[in-house]
Amino acid sequence: MFKGYVHRLCGCRKPVLDDDGQPVLDKKGDPKTTVVGRTCPLLKKRDHGTWFYCVELPLGPKGARRRPRKGGFATKKKAEDAAQEVWDLAHAGVDVLSDETVEQYLTRWLGAKQSTKRSTNHSYDDYVHRIFVPHLGHHKLRDLRTRHIEDMYAAIRAENDRRRKNQQEAADAITAERAAHKAWKDALAPRDPQLKSAWHEAQNALKSALAKPRKPTGPGTQRRINAALSSALQSAQRQKLISDNWARYVELPSYRPPKPLLWTKSRVETWRATGEKPSPVMVWTAAQTGEFLDSVVPDRLYPLWHLVAFIGLRRGESCALPWSETDLDEAVIHVTEQIVAVSWEAYEDTPKNDRIRDISLDEDTTELLRWWRKAQRTEREDWEEKHRTDPEKYGPYVDSGRIFTKEDGSAYHPQFFSDRFERLYKKVGLPPVRLHDLRHGSASLALLAGVHIKVVQQRLGHSSIKVTADIYTSVAEEVEREAAAATLAVVPRSRKKQLPPEEAPLEGAGADGEESESEAADGTASGPTETAA
Structure with missing residues (x-):
């Protein structure tokens, strides 16, 4: 007591x-x-x-x-x-006389973070200043409880309702602006000045609607937010500042990461009719991938699209890949770093999950990279000649050592690859995918080719086979058809096809579905009549 x-x-x-x-x-x-x-x-x-x-x-x-x-x-x-x-x-060791607030502690916790990647620290900093401090910062750390954290998520849900309303207002404003513009454009000369005034008012209303926050904080983001808070409170618990990690007891909405879906013919037709994607993550079929690659052969970065489609490199890994880690004689590339953008600022980092890996290359890919290395050297010679003749317009060549560079040798920003990829596939009229989805598709192509899933996991750099199987692969229709046919072929049958007769009724069932008297008497029933294949 x-x-x-x-x-x-x-x-x-x-x-x-x-x-x-x-x-x-x-x-x-x-x-x-x-x-x-x-x-x-x-x-x-x-x-x-x-x-x-x-x-x-x-x-x-x-x-x-x-x-x-x-x-x-x-x-x-x-x-x-x-x-x-x-x-x-x-x-129990807790400093019950401490007046340190949640805001003061989280600020101190952020400053002491040393072991996380810069992108993770950037997310933590965003969560602390945008979410935790406004909702929890005024509480004393020692008085913080689960109910306070639950109140924070209740406020997030209320904000989500407002943002969904803002989404609808923005959609209505877009429709109104387009209608007002069409009315002014289609009007016969001399145009009524009120039509132009109405169009300008609609433009201003649209600008105001688009300025409001419209993206809800979804279940996946809420779980990442709670994981960050839990990490901070776990550290506070180890320091005996609090008695328990109160974030662990918060009940969050269920969440399953979206699985990649294949752009089947029916899904493509629906998308062309409605403009809606069946899933946030979509993957091209082998035929669609081939159509894209055929269309971009003349593109300067064709070797990049080839590597992502077949090798499954991440965007940042492709951007950072140096010639020094590429052995074309041994036909292998060593993935040791990536370029990551945080608030547009690009910097070098280790690969995701720190999974440094070696990827063997096929003969075609090796020859393609040999050709690209020769083409890059020619570009360097041309650029250096331009620099000598016109140094004000053409700066000195930048020897970045990267495989995929600009004409002057400098490295690309990762977002450039995504933007260019989108422009290229839209020219062909292919259904929309992200550049990262092209990497997902490489897993499906590998499975379609019969590559073992463990090999696919290692090539893609996933942390486990479960990640590869459950999230990042979309099995092509051809694989499913082959599996169905193989299953049917396991059971030996006397005929290739077993079909019921078209004219005579099936034995063993009358009009009302009852057994025939003879079958009911002896307890037997004959199977369907066999027909020739």
């Missing part, structure tokens, strides 16, 4: 009197007052005042007294329970 006491106090005040019993005045001439305290006669009433606790903890440095106090409890029992909790936390 805790050492200390609980008592009841009220806010009643009484005048301050001097030695003669006269009221003492302040500088303004008003009578001074003081708290009545425990001597208030009204404290005898059960509904007067509130309960306080005072806990006596072991002495601190230099014999300083350590006495946590808190009031405002409706009953004596609640004050005693709270005092007992403080006593237990103190003896």
